[in-house]
Amino acid sequence: MQQLNNMKVSGAPSTPLPVRPRIFEERYLKLPDSQQVALERGLISPVAPPAPFIYNNGVVGPPFSSNSGFSTNLQYSPVAPHENQPQNSLFVSQSASNQASFPMRSSSRTVQIAAPEYSQNGKASWRNGLLDELYDFPLETLNQSNRAENRGGNMVLPSEDLDKPSNWQEWADQLIREDANWGDRLGDANVSNPEATTVKGASNFPVPQIQQSQPVLPSSGKVPVAFNPPPAANTAPVKSRMRWTQELHEAFVEAVAKLGGCERATPKGVLRLMKVEGITIYHVKSHLQKYRMAHYWPELTEGSFGRRQSPVEEMPSFNVKVLDNQSLEITEALRMQMEVQRRLHEQLEIQRKLQLQIEEQGRILQMMFEKQSGIKLQESLDDNSDPADVPAFSDSGIEASNDEDIHAIDLATSAADGVSKVPGGERYNLPPSPSKRPRLYR
């Protein structure tokens, strides 16, 4: 699809910045119609209802202005492709450095993107043959994701590659060739992601490429589908992680209620009643387990309280007063605790907003710098070239905008400097951006 070509994350011209991250941003932009694309590609079943999964309804919408307007759609930043650089395409860390031993703790709850060995070992030392493991990933990925989808029954995927481990080389090539489709699929996977946890894994091609692009991007929480150990795990539950929302939980609770309560309800029944696209029985199962625990926990602790209750009733009045005082003290302690917690919460929110602001403004600054260097580059080119070879920029407005932009950049720079010297409220205010849109110099 051509969407990628039409997208520009920033108005900045090509720059000294490494190409990779730029590509990520571009690929990573969610297209509003990416779901449409996904449908076309048969990645999502056409009857999929717009699930509550989708996060752009503000459930988990970040309040900040993100660099891409679409980022709210994405819960996961799956590693984007960067097949434009085939030389980096397969992330091959030749390192076998045992010197950098990195104890990655294996947690049963988290799904590590690490090689299977890592997730099982207490220590993750870089081994020789990391290369091999990485090549193994696509394999497992495909296996897992295909299995997952076949179970889901609503994916249309090529499955012929499943049992041909030796084909990984071909896959790698194929992946590289699949450039143009990459971002879309990944994008689709991302958007549909919330709905279809398995879709994510389903996008076969992207997944191995996720491995590739890992060098630059954090990987998605959904990608885990890929990282289960080899073939034997084909029968094991796919550990794709799902992000629950309040709406989803509501649907869950309703389903459980319809089935007669959490004791009676079965995962299968709940799954069927919920009618949510992409959710698997394993998600429901584990959620049900948690639900049961939460439901009965107060009753479990009831015992100790229950026993205390009768003495309260029987005691003479002055003892009741003592107990009353005790409970007053408890309440006071709780109040204090609550106060501290509230305070911390408040401060954390402030801190978070600041962090976002900082990054956002840093980004803007960077764009401006890029622009400026782009201008300078263009100017130097102009100087060097024959006056007769006038570049395409015959627009006389350029001069004016140049000065304006440079001025703005200077302001921004000094603001940044000022900022570091003068900590205070005005720290995070950038000067107003140039009134003219930054021009693209190509």
Add this chain to the structure above:
Amino acid sequence: MKFGKWLKQQIQETLPDWRENFLSYKDLKKLVRLISSGPMIRVGATSSKAPGKAEAEFVYLLNGEIEKFNGFFMEKEEDFIIRHKELKRRIQTVIEKWGENGTHPSAEIYKHEMTKIRKDIVNFHGEMVLLINYSNINYTGLAKILKKYDKRTGGLLRSPFIQEVLRQPFFTTDLVSKLAKEIEATIDAVFPLRKPESTSTAVTRVPVAEEGIFRNTVAALMSMQEMRKGSSTVSHFSLPPLNLPDSDLPQLLQISSPITIP
């Protein structure tokens, strides 16, 4: 090293189950050092790699960490969603049954049940706030290690990478924050009105000894203040100093040394 020490302290103060899920800052720092000294030294495979590959390795590890955060965070978030609803349901049930206008009004039982609920609510709120704190700490750590990396290797990894981090589940804490705010609102309904005599200004220091949510929260708040006092490397990417409105509150809470559990 300041952050490293600070992080270590945070981990120590945090809830035991959580300790494994924090950023492996120290190890990553070691790796950065190794990478930056790479070109000079011929020993070890890391250093003999091209810078691109060293970076790839570094990013790989970072991704693993982020994966870890995401996993832990989402587990907890799911728990919170469930518990939030359950708490609301419990409150509703108690009010409907034993409340004044309930089916079986009973001041005794109402009070009793409410006491339990209050405790649960406060602890629940505490856990949620601590999760947000967790998110924050790890984000800070990532930002710092990336900054170190760029500084040492002259790379340009930090900015784009951090942009992606901002979109990760573990950083997008909006839902948890929303739940916490709802609880804060509910608390007022559930707690009795404050008696006048208990608002005396001369409050003696309350020892906060045992491991637990309260301790963790206090520690977090105090160390946050400490952390943001300003450092030698303050830049326009640094946070301003933390100004707590009633900054005497943390001082009232004296944290004694933790009780170590063998």
